[in-house]
Amino acid sequence: MTTEPMTIAFQGEPGANSHIAIDEAYPGAKALPCATFEDALAAISSGEADLGMIPIENSVAGRVADIHHLLPKSNLFIVGEWFLPIHHQLMAPRGATLDGLKTIESHVHALGQCRNIIRKLGVRSIVAPDTAGSARAVAAAGDKTRAALAPKIAAGIYGLDILAEDVEDEHHNTTRFVILAREPKWAAHDSGATVTSFVFRVRNLPAALYKALGGFATNGVNMTKLESYMVEGNFAATQFFADVDGHPDDQNLAYALEELKFFSAELRIVGVYPAHPFRIAFNGKNG
Numbered sequence: 001m002t003t004e005p006m007t008i009a010f011q012g013e014p015g016a017n018s019h020i021a022i023d024e025a026y027p028g029a030k031a032l033p034c035a036t037f038e039d040a041l042a043a044i045s046s047g048e049a050d051l052g053m054i055p056i057e058n059s060v061a062g063r064v065a066d067i068h069h070l071l072p073k074s075n076l077f078i079v080g081e082w083f084l085p086i087h088h089q090l091m092a093p094r095g096a097t098l099d100g101l102k103t104i105e106s107h108v109h110a111l112g113q114c115r116n117i118i119r120k121l122g123v124r125s126i127v128a129p130d131t132a133g134s135a136r137a138v139a140a141a142g143d144k145t146r147a148a149l150a151p152k153i154a155a156g157i158y159g160l161d162i163l164a165e166d167v168e169d170e171h172h173n174t175t176r177f178v179i180l181a182r183e184p185k186w187a188a189h190d191s192g193a194t195v196t197s198f199v200f201r202v203r204n205l206p207a208a209l210y211k212a213l214g215g216f217a218t219n220g221v222n223m224t225k226l227e228s229y230m231v232e233g234n235f236a237a238t239q240f241f242a243d244v245d246g247h248p249d250d251q252n253l254a255y256a257l258e259e260l261k262f263f264s265a266e267l268r269i270v271g272v273y274p275a276h277p278f279r280i281a282f283n284g285k286n287g
Contacts, residue, residue: 007049008029008049009034009051010031011055012131013130016151018177019153021175035129041070044076045075058109076181077183078178079181081179083276085173088106088131091149093143093144093146104118104123106148106150107134132158186247187273195273197242198267200212200239200264200266201238215259216256219253224244224245244256
């Protein structure tokens, strides 16, 4: 009796960094390319995919804005995280040279992570839907004045030459992905370092955010991420996405969440999952 491999959705084309993260985190899984983040989340919700590997932030370019808007509406849950060191290769059709390039195209985050090489070559940058997709487009055009920024695997898939290796501006360039599922799967209490993610919207009261977050300080809870964004274009309605260290069954975090709930119009825990080893090592190095 054979078991079908797990299907994991990602935004992008074969050879994208999200594809690489899937191969690392779930060897043997079937990666399902999706044109947009909305399509990837829909594939998970519909059951076409078992999980999703979705980038949420980068150490150089910052947050992936679309996800912070889409995740609360998706009714999906975070069941894990993955950190991937990002290395961008400058690639072009066979026979191209650095001196002959006129344009470099890639995902907006990749372009933002490689400003130095773009400025050094004096070429024009072009925003593409994703890194691997830009490599495919450059290969299909066959224009030796066009180059792409993409992972090394994409050069092999699309038959391009790598003109310059590891051209990212910062050596610490790392992307954090969240692993999404249709059903919540909380990490067991006391099973090791844990991250709790939640979305909330404070009441429309003076100093409501200050009061809502005060419980995390007084109960010694480390908040590692806090992002705000408007709800449905309403300037008066702000929603927040947060990550904290710990498990909701920890007494200090339970108290902090209780205080947050008192000052919030809405509070929803979207994931309780094991901290990735990269996070633990980084915190240990900077603690």
